[in-house]
Amino acid sequence: MIRIENGFVVDPSQGVEGDFDLLIEAGRIKALDRPGSFAGLTVSESFDARGKVIVPGLIDVHVHLREPGFEHKETVASGSRAAILGGFTSIAPMANTSPVNDHPLITEAILHKARAAGQARVFPIGAVTKGQKGVELAEIGLMARAGIRAISDDGMPVMNSALMRRAMEYARMFDLPVISHAEDSNLSGGAPMTEGAVSSLLGVSGNPNASEEIMVAREIALCRLTGARVHIAHLSTREGLEIVKRAKEAGLPVTAEVTPHHLLLDEGSWLTGRHSCAHHQVRADYKMAPPLRSEQDREALLHALNSGLIDMVASDHAPHGCVDKETEIEIAANGILGLQTTVPLLLGLVNAKRMKLSRMVESLATAPAKLLGLQGLGTLKIGSHADLAVLDLNESWTLMPGDLVSKSGNTPFAGRTFQGKVLRTMVEGEWK
Amino acid sequence: MFPERFNAIRGLDPGVLCSLLARSSRMKSDPGSFSTILKGKTVLQFFVENSTRTRLSFESATRRLGGMSLAFSPSSSSLSKGETLADTVNVIRQYGVDGIVVRHRSMGAPDFLADATGLPVINAGDGAHEHPTQALLDAFTLGECWGVDFSKAGAFRNRKIMILGDLRHSRVARSNIHLLTALGAELHLCAPATLGIPDLGLFPRVHVHSFPDEGIPEMDAVMTLRLQTERQNQGVIPSLPEYREFWGLTVERAKRMKTDSVILHPGPVNRGVEIDSEVADSGRSLILKQVENGIFARMAVLASVVGRMDS
Numbered sequence: 048m049i050r051i052e053n054g055f056v057v058d059p060s061q062g063v064e065g066d067f068d069l070l071i072e073a074g075r076i077k078a079l080d081r082p083g084s085f086a087g088l089t090v091s092e093s094f095d096a097r098g099k100v101i102v103p104g105l106i107d108v109h110v111h112l113r114e115p116g117f118e119h120k121e122t123v124a125s126g127s128r129a130a131i132l133g134g135f136t137s138i139a140p141m142a143n144t145s146p147v148n149d150h151p152l153i154t155e156a157i158l159h160k161a162r163a164a165g166q167a168r169v170f171p172i173g174a175v176t177k178g179q180k181g182v183e184l185a186e187i188g189l190m191a192r193a194g195i196r197a198i199s200d201d202g203m204p205v206m207n208s209a210l211m212r213r214a215m216e217y218a219r220m221f222d223l224p225v226i227s228h229a230e231d232s233n234l235s236g237g238a239p240m241t242e243g244a245v246s247s248l249l250g251v252s253g254n255p256n257a258s259e260e261i262m263v264a265r266e267i268a269l270c271r272l273t274g275a276r277v278h279i280a281h282l283s284t285r286e287g288l289e290i291v292k293r294a295k296e297a298g299l300p301v302t303a304e305v306t307p308h309h310l311l312l313d314e315g316s317w318l319t320g321r322h323s324c325a326h327h328q329v330r331a332d333y334k335m336a337p338p339l340r341s342e343q344d345r346e347a348l349l350h351a352l353n354s355g356l357i358d359m360v361a362s363d364h365a366p367h368g369c370v371d372k373e374t375e376i377e378i379a380a381n382g383i384l385g386l387q388t389t390v391p392l393l394l395g396l397v398n399a400k401r402m403k404l405s406r407m408v409e410s411l412a413t414a415p416a417k418l419l420g421l422q423g424l425g426t427l428k429i430g431s432h433a434d435l436a437v438l439d440l441n442e443s444w445t446l447m448p449g450d451l452v453s454k455s456g457n458t459p460f461a462g463r464t465f466q467g468k469v470l471r472t473m474v475e476g477e478w479k
Numbered sequence: 480m481f482p483e484r485f486n487a488i489r490g491l492d493p494g495v496l497c498s499l500l501a502r503s504s505r506m507k508s509d510p511g512s513f514s515t516i517l518k519g520k521t522v523l524q525f526f527v528e529n530s531t532r533t534r535l536s537f538e539s540a541t542r543r544l545g546g547m548s549l550a551f552s553p554s555s556s557s558l559s560k561g562e563t564l565a566d567t568v569n570v571i572r573q574y575g576v577d578g579i580v581v582r583h584r585s586m587g588a589p590d591f592l593a594d595a596t597g598l599p600v601i602n603a604g605d606g607a608h609e610h611p612t613q614a615l616l617d618a619f620t621l622g623e624c625w626g627v628d629f630s631k632a633g634a635f636r637n638r639k640i641m642i643l644g645d646l647r648h649s650r651v652a653r654s655n656i657h658l659l660t661a662l663g664a665e666l667h668l669c670a671p672a673t674l675g676i677p678d679l680g681l682f683p684r685v686h687v688h689s690f691p692d693e694g695i696p697e698m699d700a701v702m703t704l705r706l707q708t709e710r711q712n713q714g715v716i717p718s719l720p721e722y723r724e725f726w727g728l729t730v731e732r733a734k735r736m737k738t739d740s741v742i743l744h745p746g747p748v749n750r751g752v753e754i755d756s757e758v759a760d761s762g763r764s765l766i767l768k769q770v771e772n773g774i775f776a777r778m779a780v781l782a783s784v785v786g787r788m789d790s
Contacts (some may be wrong), residue, residue: 240679242677243677243678243680244678244679244680246677246678246682247676247677247678247679247680247681247682248489248681248682249586249587249608250586250606250607250608250609250648250649250650250653251586251606251607251608253677330587330591373564375564375583375584375585375588376565376585376587377585377588378585387527477748
């Protein structure tokens with residue numbers, strides 16, 4: 048039996064925010080009560096969390112673990128370890144591995160690797176279409192039986208609306224949410240930057256906000272048609288937000304996520320970023336899909352996250368090697384690391400009073416658990432799994448490249464000083 | 480001291496730009512005095528994208544300054560994952576060169592090379608971003624034609640210049656917007672909407688036209704840009720004849736220009752598309768003058784960046 052004493056517990060799933068002691072037994076939350084309530088009990092371990100914040104184990108609904116196929120970038124083991132160090136006890140890897148997670152055997156292999164690693168829990172996301180090619184449905188039912196919790200073709204958006212309609216109808220029978228990387232790829236042209244003042248100045252082709260707006264609108268139209276649960280990944284534009292708002296007002300089963308980098312960075316970063324690995328930053332570390340948008344978009348996203356219009360934060364942890372990033376902007380890979388930086392970045396917003404701590408926890412635990420249908424996770428209710436993270440809101444520290452346990456180092460946040468840190472993470476009653 | 484890289488006009492102090500223009504002028508009037516500036520130095524002409532003219536111009540400029548030129552032009556001009564820029568940097572280091580002139584189809588490649596090698600770098604065109612020596616030679620040519628004194632601020636004040644054509648994909652246009660406005664010119668941009676610059680918010684203030692006809696009679700100079708003929712296949716213009724009809728510098732349009740106004744074109748020219756042959760070869764055309772002056776402008780840049788010549 049473990050006792051966690053004197054911590055400030057924040058658990059929006061049960062409206063808890065205050066000083067509480069926790070009792071953990073056999074991997075479950077046994078009790079939660081006023082400080083000192085369990086003083087007389089004999090425990091195997093007593094953890095003094097005075098001055099610290101205890102939150103439910105965080106859940107990242109959007110990561111890339113690269114295994115199988117790209118083990119030089121990340122593995123299930125290295126990625127799930129990065130999750131633990133970032134306060135995440137559950138992660139949902141996207142299906143763009145090689146081979147693609149479009150078959151129950153791949154799902155089983157990922158789950159097997161995750162169990163062997165013994166770090167964060169892994170809940171794979173299956174592909175919508177075979178090979179993420181946008182032609183035939185993947186074996187969604189068999190994958191559901193094997194353990195997937197959602198379907199998505201992520202960065203290979205299903206452009207064929209008829210096929211996406213069938214995918215939604217099909218997924219609904221298995222109560223799987225359909226996650227959409229909302230990008231009209233004809234309109235975006237795979238451009239590395241958002242279309243705007245900065246891409247114009249630099250002469251780089253631009254991906255207009257409209258490419259997201261169009262696909263968010265389509266997904267919502269199909270949601271209305273099919274009744275499937277639709278989740279919009281990494282929302283990045285004001286226009287996309289407006290459509291999600293209308294869908295929610297109409298009572299449709301739509302949710303949305305935002306990444307920390309779209310909350311904290313905008314297209315202006317391209318003008319200040321460095322160019323080569325000689326420094327520890329590469330300019331292409333600002334390349335991601337969707338691209339960093341305008342300052343107005345960034346502000347609107349934060350506002351929408353605080354108001355609840357955006358339901359959750361997801362890291363879109365996307366490891367890439369130097370060789371994938373330290374190259375021409377047009378061919379550099381999309382995405383940055385996120386598992387170890389998401390919580391520190393959001394704690395920065397909390398410390399700056401731009402976000403409430405309870406809203407942060409809701410967006411990283413309560414809402415993700417609901418999306419993926421994870422019973423007894425993302426909560427500290429009595430009887431639930433003893434997954435939790437201990438945070439220090441005051442500690443100031445600098446992220447050094449050596450702190451990253453990912454197999455890749457692609458983050459524009461290396462060298463940044465944060466106020467707020469993840470101290471410890473527990474999964475099923477065990478410190479990891 | 481002059482910066483160790485000349486990769487963009489944007490961000491350079493107008494004083495630096497004017498001293499480069501004045502130096503270009505001295506290179507032309509007294510070439511003998513500068514023939515040893517690059518003595519014992521080797522300049523790598525690193526052209527990942529084909530450009531015979533610009534490369535010859537830089538090679539010629541290097542030799543006239545007494546330097547040696549090494550050409551490295553990878554056969555494939557297409558972006559590929561085969562050799563990364565980082566690999567290229569390591570290869571370049573082995574040549575023992577004193578400076579790099581780089582033409583690359585990707586924005587930012589010159590800065591990348593400069594950061595990674597620590598060598599002096601001159602941008603000979605990166606993607607659709609900048610082509611700063613082209614802008615320099617254009618301004619030098621105009622200044623020479625107008626008899627202006629570059630040592631005075633606002634050398635092009637009260638001059639109206641139009642840049643006409645495919646602005647979106649043009650590094651020549653971007654460098655010229657920054658340079659010509661820094662010199663005080665009133666700049667007019669004209670392009671079909673499909674080839675315009677989407678957002679001018681971070682550029683200096685300019686006038687924008689969809690069609691050239693309204694502005695052309697007032698211009699002191701019109702710079703027309705090369706139209707990549709593949710744009711038709713990309714669905715941005717319906718046909719080359721339609722382009723010529725609305726945006727070409729035709730004989731009829733040239734007739735409506737002021738009598739003393741001049742025409743520039745960065746070359747190579749698509750005769751009968753963006754400019755009629757009669758206009759390109761007419762007395763108001765500075766096209767061949769641009770080619771000639773390109774050598775002196777590049778000598779000025781090489782002397783400053785690689786030769787570390789004092790101002």
